[in-house]
Amino acid sequence: MGDTVGDASGDTEAAHIPVMLDRIVDLLSPALTRPGAVFVDGTLGLGGHAEAMLTDHPELRLVGIDRDTTALRRSRQRLTPFADRVDFAHAEYDDIPRVLDDLGIDEVQGILLDLGVSSPQLDEAERGFAYSYEAPLDMRMDRTQDLTAADVVNTYSAAELTRILRDYGEERFAARVAQAIVRERAKRGIDTTRLLAELVREAIPAATRRTGGNPAKRTFQALRIEVNAELTILERTLPAAIGRLAIGGRIAVLSYHSLEDRLTKRTLASLATDTTPPDLPVPLPEAQPELRLLTRGAEQPSDEENERNPRAASARLRAAERVRAPRK
Numbered sequence: 001m002g003d004t005v006g007d008a009s010g011d012t013e014a015a016h017i018p019v020m021l022d023r024i025v026d027l028l029s030p031a032l033t034r035p036g037a038v039f040v041d042g043t044l045g046l047g048g049h050a051e052a053m054l055t056d057h058p059e060l061r062l063v064g065i066d067r068d069t070t071a072l073r074r075s076r077q078r079l080t081p082f083a084d085r086v087d088f089a090h091a092e093y094d095d096i097p098r099v100l101d102d103l104g105i106d107e108v109q110g111i112l113l114d115l116g117v118s119s120p121q122l123d124e125a126e127r128g129f130a131y132s133y134e135a136p137l138d139m140r141m142d143r144t145q146d147l148t149a150a151d152v153v154n155t156y157s158a159a160e161l162t163r164i165l166r167d168y169g170e171e172r173f174a175a176r177v178a179q180a181i182v183r184e185r186a187k188r189g190i191d192t193t194r195l196l197a198e199l200v201r202e203a204i205p206a207a208t209r210r211t212g213g214n215p216a217k218r219t220f221q222a223l224r225i226e227v228n229a230e231l232t233i234l235e236r237t238l239p240a241a242i243g244r245l246a247i248g249g250r251i252a253v254l255s256y257h258s259l260e261d262r263l264t265k266r267t268l269a270s271l272a273t274d275t276t277p278p279d280l281p282v283p284l285p286e287a288q289p290e291l292r293l294l295t296r297g298a299e300q301p302s303d304e305e306n307e308r309n310p311r312a313a314s315a316r317l318r319a320a321e322r323v324r325a326p327r328k
Contacts, residue, residue: 021049027295038107047075051078109250113252137223161182169223264318
């Protein structure tokens with residue numbers, strides 16, 4: 001979710017604070033104390049987590065990556081006091097190995113991935129992420145890419161739309177919503193958030209609409225994931241990023257819906273498991289775990305943080321430490 005939550009206000013940097021900041025600092029800091037340590041923030045957002053790390057570790061070098069050029073501009077401004085210790089990169093986070101190669105960095109001591117859509121993206125109506133604003137159907141995190149939510153809604157087949165809504169939005173009425181979209185677009189283009197949100201509301205049975213918040217929430221999540229290829233990129237990112245962790249290095253991942261969290265859990269758990277065949281009497285050295293899990297399950301924000309920042313409520317945090325070299 002970028003790195004921030006909060007309400008819509010004129011001063012974005014001041015109004016938003018990083019999710020689970022203290023806990024992330026606690027989890028990652030032990031790996032960042034040695035001279036020359038490198039910390040990768042793969043979803044820099046407004047730079048709140050990064051600022052805390054740079055402040056706490058005066059010799060730390062930051063590699064800040066974001067696919068959103070607006071986020072990069074704002075974080076560059078926020079991190080001006082640390083400019084001599086920061087490298088910025090406009091890239092998706094599965095590009096972490098390439099970015100590090102370009103900088104001549106072989107391994108890093110810390111990695112943070114704060115997934116999903118950021119509060120600034122939600123709060124800027126023209127970005128088209130939120131069903132609560134009237135805006136163009138856009139939803140691109142990287143506005144230099146071509147594919148928009150309007151393209152998906154107006155060109156994908158009913159079967160493709162059903163699959164996306166079911167798999168990415170976990171929408172029970174995916175087929176009904178998809179058919180409603182196809183019928184409506186035959187009459188006119190669906191190009192605004194409000195038109196789509198109303199269409200979804202009408203497609204979902206009235207009894208279901210009475211509970212669970214805005215009925216368009218799942219459809220908007222599904223479209224956003226499709227437009228930005230979020231799960232596909234995350235699936236590539238996790239092993240690629242972990243592969244650049246030094247021994248003793250740590251990674252933390254903040255997820256905001258169950259699909260991200262399940263993927264993160266599966267990846268970290270597989271690398272924290274002894275893969276020696278069960279019929280062998282002794283553990284194989286090459287099958288020993290690469291990672292040690294630092295969180296027991298997925299940690300959640302405190303009640304106090306949820307009260308202060310309602311958008312943090314869905315956050316789930318997992319972290320791990322590299323304990324041995326990557327398996328061959």
